[in-house]
Structure formats: structure tokens, C-alpha cells
Amino acid sequence: MHQASRPAARKEGDRPLPRRRIDAAATPNQLIEKYCSDILTSPGMSIESQCIQHGDTTVLEHSAAVTACCALIARALRVPVDERALMRGALLHDYFLYDWHVYDPSHRLHGFTHPGRACKNAIRDFGVGRREQSMIRHHMFPLTPTPPTCREGAILCVADKIVATRETVHGFALKLRARQRSREERNAR
């Protein structure tokens, strides 16, 4: 779908930062703005805003919610983290850039293959560093066999499960409510 014309050059900011406790004065949204404004305004995010992830939640909404959840977990645990890598890796963790609900042979085994695709796209479009790459590649553990190799990846792995469960349950509740409403309308006729 989205084709970048050339690989993004590796930037100074893609080097891992020294780990420190997350900025307690900043809200998750302020941290996302601080570290990810280039990602948020990119064409890839427009694609994410048109693709559904779980229930009625788009991939962009899911990714932003997971990123905010990562900030909250890191703050609650009080562990030093690479704040920039945490925010950017989390926002790009599902950067696979297609609607996995649409049938296509290339979408088969999406659960297993999308971390690799997301990582390749993130390197191509944003030149993400090794820490972000590791986070993206291992976020589906334990569905994929290799566990996260850094603490930012472990936080992402947990945040993704929490947010995905919440979205799936919400989507299921919406479906049930819609079914109930149509049954009531049928009975009222």
C-alpha cells in the first residue's frame, strides 16, 4: 500500500538514550507529542487510521492507546527506560500497513508475520534504532516464540495485551448490543 521512495537515513536521535525514570510531570499524550510528532503526521499513520485493528478500533487508535499504556506502566514500575525508544517503538509496533481483515494471501498468518513486516516498514520509513526494532519484533510473545529482549519490549508486550483485550471485549459488547437492538426492532414490528 504505502511505498516510501527511499529508506530513511539513520539519525542521531535513533541511537539508544541512557535509561532514566519516565518524566512524571508529563502526560502520556505529551510524551507522544514530544517524541513522535514526525510519525503522527506521516502518510503511514493515515493508512493506520483507515484500518481496523480490534472491534471498531483503528490501528492508529490502538497504537496510540498502547503507547500511552506503556508510559503509564513505566511510570508505575518506576524503572528507568529509554523514553524515546519506548514511545516510538510502541507507536510503531503494528506498523504493518494493511487491513488484516481483508482477505489476501499475503495477510495469511498475520498474527505471526506482522511484527516482522511492521519492523521492516518502521526501519524503511523512520530509520528506527535497534531497541525499537527489538520491541516491534517481539511484541507478540508468547504467540511468537522469542520473548522481548529489553525492558521497553517487555513493557510493550504487556501494554499490547491489556489494550487489545479491552478493545476486543468492547467490540464484542458493541456487536451484542447491535444484535439485541435489531431483535427488539423485529419484535416491535
Ligand SMILES: [Fe+2]
Ligand atoms: Fe501486533
Ligand SMILES: [Fe+2]
Ligand atoms: Fe498491537
